[in-house]
Amino acid sequence: MINLSDIRVALVGVGNCASSLVQGVEYYRDVDESSPVVSGLMHNIIGGYKISDIKFVAAFDIDKRKVGYDLGKAIFSEPNCTKKFQDVPELGVDVQKGPVLDGVAETTMDAFLVDGKQKPVDVAEILRETKAEILINYLPVGSERATRYYVDACLESGVALINAIPVFIASDSEWIKKFEEKNLPVIGDDVKSQVGATIVHRTLAKLFVDRGVKLDRSYQLNVGGNTDFLNMLKRERLKSKKISKTESVQSQLRNRLSDYNIHIGPSDHIPWLEDNKVCFIRMEGRKFGDVPLTLELRLSVEDSPNSAGIMVDAIRCCKLALDRKISGVLTSPSAYFMKHPPEQYRDSTAKEMVEEFIRGERER
Numbered sequence: 415m416i417n418l419s420d421i422r423v424a425l426v427g428v429g430n431c432a433s434s435l436v437q438g439v440e441y442y443r444d445v446d447e448s449s450p451v452v453s454g455l456m457h458n459i460i461g462g463y464k465i466s467d468i469k470f471v472a473a474f475d476i477d478k479r480k481v482g483y484d485l486g487k488a489i490f491s492e493p494n495c496t497k498k499f500q501d502v503p504e505l506g507v508d509v510q511k512g513p514v515l516d517g518v519a520e521t522t523m524d525a526f527l528v529d530g531k532q533k534p535v536d537v538a539e540i541l542r543e544t545k546a547e548i549l550i551n552y553l554p555v556g557s558e559r560a561t562r563y564y565v566d567a568c569l570e571s572g573v574a575l576i577n578a579i580p581v582f583i584a585s586d587s588e589w590i591k592k593f594e595e596k597n598l599p600v601i602g603d604d605v606k607s608q609v610g611a612t613i614v615h616r617t618l619a620k621l622f623v624d625r626g627v628k629l630d631r632s633y634q635l636n637v638g639g640n641t642d643f644l645n646m647l648k649r650e651r652l653k654s655k656k657i658s659k660t661e662s663v664q665s666q667l668r669n670r671l672s673d674y675n676i677h678i679g680p681s682d683h684i685p686w687l688e689d690n691k692v693c694f695i696r697m698e699g700r701k702f703g704d705v706p707l708t709l710e711l712r713l714s715v716e717d718s719p720n721s722a723g724i725m726v727d728a729i730r731c732c733k734l735a736l737d738r739k740i741s742g743v744l745t746s747p748s749a750y751f752m753k754h755p756p757e758q759y760r761d762s763t764a765k766e767m768v769e770e771f772i773r774g775e776r777e778r
């Protein structure tokens with residue numbers, strides 16, 4: 415039976431991020447509704463929607479250790495390696511096989527096990543059958559063709575999109591137009607973690623600007639041991655990831671750094687780190703009297719739960735847009751929740767904009 419307050423979500427890619435999200439929805443299921451604040455989220459309730467209103471109704475993957483299994487089980491299948499912080503019961507949703515297209519890279523060929531005998535389903539048809547309302551794209555970085563396939567399925571079946579990866583959809587005017595034509599909202603691109611490398615680097619860049627320090631050069635190097643990092647060993651897949659992460663920091667500066675003076679990117683895969691991501695940031699600048707200043711920072715986080723709370727809030731904002739019949743790109747949620755939105759704002763401004771959006775004082 416469909417409950418009116420249900421938010422019906424389909425997942426594309428049942429990897430570590432999906433695991434943290436599904437675990438999180440279970441973790442907060444019985445949270446005290448009267449408490450305005452819960453750890454890891456913007457608000458306990460958003461526009462009347464509780465965390466437990468999120469219902470997973472469909473899931474797509476290509477790995478034979480996940481396809482055909484209940485989502486509650488598949489999230490704990492290899493090669494997923496993120497921290498288990500919550501038991502998840504069977505959810506009554508079997509993971510279905512999507513088309514592989516360019517989802518598997520040379521570097522992940524041995525990590526993602528594809529069984530050619532399992533035939534892909536018609537994703538648009540499943541989305542219609544399951545009455546999915548929002549699809550979350552958690553494909554590996556560089557999945558350009560696969561992303562286009564799933565986004566077309568959204569448009570065909572009338573499903574909104576939250577694009578967690580750096581293939582540009584919500585920041586591309588052609589795709590935005592397509593969502594407007596179908597009266598569907600879209601949030602994207604490339605989810606920004608709660609306290610991750612991007613938000614920390616952006617905040618420090620803004621701090622330098624606000625305190626009158628001239629930033630001369632900077633780098634951000636990231637290492638991790640999950641399949642996201644394994645996939646990103648393939649340099650050709652990284653083009654848009656690099657743009658997304660670099661622009662996110664550049665957008666906070668008064669004067670852009672030349673390409674030579676800024677380097678941001680994933681740098682290596684270290685298997686034993688598993689889902690732990692370690693980030694190294696260096697910033698070199700000049701303060702009063704052009705006296706040099708150097709900042710070095712090391713941040714260590716469990717990668718996947720870091721973006722799951724952001725997604726829980728993004729899902730509820732997307733549902734509000736569906737309720738309010740707002741179509742096209744949601745500028746405020748995209749600016750606050752995503753690294754590469756169509757329009758960049760300071761994070762404090764973007765947060766205010768999302769609060770106004772939630773209260774209904776701002777259309778998008």
Ligand SMILES: NC(=O)c1ccc[n+]([C@@H]2O[C@H](COP(=O)([O-])OP(=O)(O)OC[C@H]3O[C@@H](n4cnc5c(N)ncnc54)[C@H](O)[C@@H]3O)[C@@H](O)[C@H]2O)c1
Pocket residue numbers: 426427428429430431432474475476477494512513514515516517518526551552553554555560578579580604605606607640641642717718720721
């Ligand atoms: N961890 C974060 O906080 C964060 C932040 C920003 C962006 N992202 C992005 O989110 C995405 C997901 O990250 P992850 O850590 O869950 O990755 P992951 O490697 O754990 O999961 C990817 C999943 O996609 C599946 N897959 C591959 N091709 C497919 C296809 N054609 N159809 C359906 N499924 C397919 C794989 O089998 C795997 O289960 C990545 O692109 C990552 O860069 C993550």
